[in-house]
Amino acid sequence: MRTIGYIIRKEFTQIFRNKSMLPIIFVMPIIQLIILVNAATLDLKRVNMVVVDEDLSHSSRALVSKFQGSPFYKIKAAFFSVKEAEEAVLSGDANVILHIPVHFERKLLKENNVSVQLLIDAINGVAAGLTNAYSTAIIADFNKDIRAELVTIPIPDGMYKTINTIPYYWYNPQLSYKNFMVPGVLGILITMIGMFLACMNLVREKEIGTIEQINVTPIRKYQFIAGKLIPFWIIALCELAFGLTVGKLLFNTPFLGSIWLLFSFSALYLIVILGFGLFISTFADTQQQAMFVSWFIAMVFIMMSGLFTSIENMPNWAQIMNKINPIAYFMRVVRMIVLKGSGLKDILPEFIYLFGYAILIVNLAIWRYRKTA
Amino acid sequence: MQAIVAVNISKHFGETQALKDISFEVNSNELFGFIGPDGAGKTTLFRIIASLLLSESGSVSVMGLNPASEYKVLRTKLGYMPGRFSLYPDLTVEENLKFYATIFGTTISENYELIKDIYSHIEPFKKRPAGKLSGGMKQKLALSCALIHKPELLILDEPTTGVDAVSRKEFWQMLKRLQGQGITVLVSTPYMDEAALCDRVALIQKGSILSIDTPQNIIDAYGKPLFGLRAGNMYNLLLKLKEYENCSSAHLFGQYIHSSFKGKFSREELFSYLNSNRINDAEIIEVTPGIEDCFMQLMEHNEPVSI
Numbered sequence: 056m057r058t059i060g061y062i063i064r065k066e067f068t069q070i071f072r073n074k075s076m077l078p079i080i081f082v083m084p085i086i087q088l089i090i091l092v093n094a095a096t097l098d099l100k101r102v103n104m105v106v107v108d109e110d111l112s113h114s115s116r117a118l119v120s121k122f123q124g125s126p127f128y129k130i131k132a133a134f135f136s137v138k139e140a141e142e143a144v145l146s147g148d149a150n151v152i153l154h155i156p157v158h159f160e161r162k163l164l165k166e167n168n169v170s171v172q173l174l175i176d177a178i179n180g181v182a183a184g185l186t187n188a189y190s191t192a193i194i195a196d197f198n199k200d201i202r203a204e205l206v207t208i209p210i211p212d213g214m215y216k217t218i219n220t221i222p223y224y225w226y227n228p229q230l231s232y233k234n235f236m237v238p239g240v241l242g243i244l245i246t247m248i249g250m251f252l253a254c255m256n257l258v259r260e261k262e263i264g265t266i267e268q269i270n271v272t273p274i275r276k277y278q279f280i281a282g283k284l285i286p287f288w289i290i291a292l293c294e295l296a297f298g299l300t301v302g303k304l305l306f307n308t309p310f311l312g313s314i315w316l317l318f319s320f321s322a323l324y325l326i327v328i329l330g331f332g333l334f335i336s337t338f339a340d341t342q343q344q345a346m347f348v349s350w351f352i353a354m355v356f357i358m359m360s361g362l363f364t365s366i367e368n369m370p371n372w373a374q375i376m377n378k379i380n381p382i383a384y385f386m387r388v389v390r391m392i393v394l395k396g397s398g399l400k401d402i403l404p405e406f407i408y409l410f411g412y413a414i415l416i417v418n419l420a421i422w423r424y425r426k427t428a
Numbered sequence: 429m430q431a432i433v434a435v436n437i438s439k440h441f442g443e444t445q446a447l448k449d450i451s452f453e454v455n456s457n458e459l460f461g462f463i464g465p466d467g468a469g470k471t472t473l474f475r476i477i478a479s480l481l482l483s484e485s486g487s488v489s490v491m492g493l494n495p496a497s498e499y500k501v502l503r504t505k506l507g508y509m510p511g512r513f514s515l516y517p518d519l520t521v522e523e524n525l526k527f528y529a530t531i532f533g534t535t536i537s538e539n540y541e542l543i544k545d546i547y548s549h550i551e552p553f554k555k556r557p558a559g560k561l562s563g564g565m566k567q568k569l570a571l572s573c574a575l576i577h578k579p580e581l582l583i584l585d586e587p588t589t590g591v592d593a594v595s596r597k598e599f600w601q602m603l604k605r606l607q608g609q610g611i612t613v614l615v616s617t618p619y620m621d622e623a624a625l626c627d628r629v630a631l632i633q634k635g636s637i638l639s640i641d642t643p644q645n646i647i648d649a650y651g652k653p654l655f656g657l658r659a660g661n662m663y664n665l666l667l668k669l670k671e672y673e674n675c676s677s678a679h680l681f682g683q684y685i686h687s688s689f690k691g692k693f694s695r696e697e698l699f700s701y702l703n704s705n706r707i708n709d710a711e712i713i714e715v716t717p718g719i720e721d722c723f724m725q726l727m728e729h730n731e732p733v734s735i
Contacts, residue, residue, distance in 0.1 A: 057530070057533075058530070058531055058533075061527065061530045061531065062531070065516075065519070065523075065527050068519065068523065069516065069518050069519065072518050072519075073518065263514070263517065264510065264512045264513070264514035265514045265515065265516055266514075267480070267510045267512070267514045268508070268510060268514040268515065268528075268573070269531075270480055271478050271479070271480065271503055271506060271508040272503060272528070272531050272532060273500065273503050273504050273531070273532065273533075274531050
């Protein structure tokens with residue numbers, strides 16, 4: 056125990072002596088939170104629309120003003136031919152064309168049935184889908200209004216019964232993307248700190264040759280690995296606390312669950328991640344190799360973890376692959392605790408799973424670390 | 429009692445054979461040197477003895493322990509100083525020493541007597557990061573760290589490589605003093621002049637031991653008169669000597685070419701040969717052979733070197 060304690064002390068002395076390390080550890084979360092949470096959003100904020108109104112009637116103007124009234128749409132220009140409008144989309148000035156055909160109003164009145172055309176720039180599929188959904192909703196709304204306006208005969212009660220759905224979004228009632236992102240970004244942060252720092256640290260000992268001197272000492276393998284794991288474990292937990300505070304101050308993200316539960320789950324998760332880093336480092340001889348491999352693994356894990364896209368929408372094989380992705384467990388649980396207020400009982404399966412994972416990976420790292428070539 | 433007994437150890441790295449059937453014994457409390465050029469296999473051999481590498485065949489016993497299986501006990505009795513500086517460059521002198529003392533379960537004050545001579549040289553700089561020390565001071569610190577747990581055997585892999593002449597001399601005096609305190613010292617060096625300071629030396633080349641003996645016996649075994657030659661154009665002289673049919677060896681050693689001859693040496697014959705090759709300003713003196721001459725001779729015996 057005394058030996059482990061001394062190795063930990065040595066690591067901290069080295070970390071704090073490294074002038075560039077501390078700023079990285081504490082500036083990184085702030086920058087990451089500010090940039091990622093604000094920029095990486097899937098909210099639809101502004102759709103640039105161009106209108107081709109070939110009817111120029113009362114009804115067609117009513118439809119256009121419906122779009123104008125929506126906070127998401129901005130009518131950039133009105134053209135008289137679809138060709139001109141298409142050029143606006145091609146040059147990137149507009150994302151969507153609303154094409155109202157001739158005799159729009161007449162058909163509406165006489166045939167009670169008319170079509171309008173929406174041409175959407177679908178380079179970004181997600182945005183295009185959202186634009187379509189929003190536009191359809193606006194047109195449906197227009198439909199309802201126009202009917203009320205056109206039917207002049209009083210309708211007896213109960214004749215036009217429509218079903219109105221008023222959605223209520225649970226756990227994130229305002230559908231705030233920030234609330235969704237802050238816990239996720241914090242997860243990435245502690246993952247990167249844990250995995251990279253631990254991995255680099257051990258490989259650095261190899262690179263500068265200090266491992267040679269350590270290897271002839273009576274230090275046991277588990278003591279050495281523990282001495283490498285614990286300092287970065289402590290740093291990553293401090294980082295999480297720091298990040299949560301910054302998130303609260305900057306974005307006022309809600310925190311429904313128990314903070315202790317979050318920290319104990321994070322503590323367990325970090326052992327897995329640090330174990331991963333140390334395990335990788337036993338294969339690498341240079342910091343460059345270690346960086347490359349851990350970056351690759353972290354990248355795949357993070358992209359698959361459900362940080363941006365939900366795991367349920369991934370193909371089946373990807374969902375199965377995610378069973379070995381520790382970050383996916385963490386992303387799920389951290390959001391459950393923070394946004395949903397889940398208790399220990401709700402996250403118990405993940406807890407048990409990560410516990411097994413931690414034991415496995417740390418033992419693998421100890422087993423792979425050789426004192427004798 | 430033998431400190432180290434090695435019998436027929438071999439080690440390959442891929443295609444290259446680093447060690448070929450090496451056998452030797454090191455006596456207790458001996459200052460034993462391995463002398464050989466870079467790539468001779470010295471580091472590989474030391475790593476096997478220090479339990480950092482496993483040999484493929486043969487057996488090693490270090491202080492009665494097998495480095496492959498009893499490494500846990502062995503590592504507490506062993507001080508190893510790798511050829512490359514391998515202390516933490518970002519920790520200070522004092523922190524490095526304290527770190528190694530602690531992981532060996534001891535303290536600086538407990539064994540201060542042993543390292544006092546060496547450590548006192550660097551103690552004024554104890555707050556300086558180890559990476560910022562000069563080459564000689566780094567070696568003294570590394571030696572202090574290797575000694576802090578009072579090892580019975582000290583293994584030093586090329587401790588004086590890259591160290592200035594004065595520090596080298598000092599370093600060897602320290603090794604002598606450590607031997608005086610009952611420690612067995614195993615040291616390797618590419619410098620032939622350091623061989624004379626060892627009790628016994630092993631000359632090693634391409635993974636094989638050429639000879640093991642006291643430095644004096646190795647020199648005595650040279651067995652031939654050796655001459656030093658000098659002329660205005662040294663390179664031409666060397667070429668012509670190598671072409672001379674009676675010449676058995678010719679190597680450039682500083683200002684002179686050390687050369688030995690077959691059969692009975694005749695000065696007149698040599699000079700007439702040189703004159704006929706238009707070398708008229710040659711001088712010749714008799715020299716006593718050094719370890720390096722012996723090494724060259726042994727090397728040529730084992731394997732003719734063509735230049």
